[in-house]
Amino acid sequence: MQLLDGKKLSAEVKAEIKAEVDRIKAAGGKTPHLAAILVGNNGASETYVASKIKSCEEIGFKSTLISLPDTTSEEELLSHIQDLNFDEDVDGFIVQLPLPAHISENTIMEAVAPEKDVDGFHPINVGRMCKGLPAYISATPYGILEMLERYKIQTAGKHCVVVGRSQIVGLPMSILMQRNAYPGNCTVTICHSRTHNLKEVCQSADILIAALGRPEFITADYVKEGAVVIDVGITRVPDAAKKSGFAIKGDVKFDEVAPKAGYITPVPGGVGLMTICGLLTNTLLSSKKAIFK
Numbered sequence: 001m002q003l004l005d006g007k008k009l010s011a012e013v014k015a016e017i018k019a020e021v022d023r024i025k026a027a028g029g030k031t032p033h034l035a036a037i038l039v040g041n042n043g044a045s046e047t048y049v050a051s052k053i054k055s056c057e058e059i060g061f062k063s064t065l066i067s068l069p070d071t072t073s074e075e076e077l078l079s080h081i082q083d084l085n086f087d088e089d090v091d092g093f094i095v096q097l098p099l100p101a102h103i104s105e106n107t108i109m110e111a112v113a114p115e116k117d118v119d120g121f122h123p124i125n126v127g128r129m130c131k132g133l134p135a136y137i138s139a140t141p142y143g144i145l146e147m148l149e150r151y152k153i154q155t156a157g158k159h160c161v162v163v164g165r166s167q168i169v170g171l172p173m174s175i176l177m178q179r180n181a182y183p184g185n186c187t188v189t190i191c192h193s194r195t196h197n198l199k200e201v202c203q204s205a206d207i208l209i210a211a212l213g214r215p216e217f218i219t220a221d222y223v224k225e226g227a228v229v230i231d232v233g234i235t236r237v238p239d240a241a242k243k244s245g246f247a248i249k250g251d252v253k254f255d256e257v258a259p260k261a262g263y264i265t266p267v268p269g270g271v272g273l274m275t276i277c278g279l280l281t282n283t284l285l286s287s288k289k290a291i292f293k
């Protein structure tokens with residue numbers, strides 16, 4: 001079994017981006033600028049946004065954080081989005097998900113200008129990605145592709161099973177793994193809560209991507225010997241033994257699946273860290289006008 005080490009890879013990717021930012025600045029170019037909107041006080045979201053801002057500082061990006069109370073109306077949030085759409089210094093911005101229940105995530109995703117949508121959630125970016133056109137690929141799928149590529153994992157002709165059909169991970173991941181490119185060219189099955197014989201489908205996976213959001217759901221009996229196992233789940237479960245009061249669990253029962261897997265991502269220290277690299281990469285692309293001219 002080989003560990004797909006998100007900590008090591010994300011450090012590599014960040015160092016590469018920093019080197020490019022240093023070159024851009026030395027040549028008198030524009031400093032990439034990422035803005036993030038956080039609504040409410042969801043503890044996990046606060047951690048992720050703080051980590052995005054800290055990463056910007058590490059690699060020499062400018063960053064702006066807009067923190068709003070959970071009583072913020074949809075109209076107020078749309079007004080902040082409009083300001084960022086028109087702010088010429090901001091190359092890209094994100095609205096951290098999930099949003100409070102009174103705000104429609106689809107409305108918000110559509111309000112972000114596609115050329116600043118470094119999360120890759122706008123229907124124009126999703127549609128362009130489906131058609132194989134230049135697009136911002138959403139951060140988690142981007143991070144997974146980067147892991148497969150940097151570990152030189154063969155994907156052509158393999159059976160890739162994606163468990164979970166979320167708009168931000170499962171759905172785009174299934175599309176990317178079947179495209180005619182590397183990583184890709186897989187035969188893809190996408191599974192969800194209504195899938196019959198889920199265990200048997202997973203057992204036939206050469207590449208198993210678990211993105212269902214149920215801690216330790218995927219046990220060893222779901223996994224084929226030698227399979228590549230990518231764990232996208234990150235759930236905080238109460239744990240009195242931890243100083244924080246919680247433990248972070250993936251969707252895969254790591255200790256029993258790891259001995260059976262060919263490659264496996266840990267949680268924490270796997271896909272989550274690469275997600276941030278995807279966002280930073282998209283922001284750099286935006287500042288270079290590499291996707292939308």
Ligand SMILES: Nc1nc2c(c(=O)[nH]1)N[C@@H](CN(C=O)c1ccc(C(=O)N[C@@H](CCC(=O)O)C(=O)O)cc1)CN2
Pocket residue numbers: 044047048049051094095096097098119139140168234248267268269270271272273275276
């Ligand atoms: N606007 C967005 N919202 C959300 C996204 C997204 O891509 N855009 N994805 C997830 C959360 N997410 C990014 O925002 C994210 C998740 C996990 C990590 C991460 O670094 N995880 C660490 C553990 C961190 C911890 O909890 O202590 C790890 O896996 O090692 C970063 C970003 C939903 N919302």
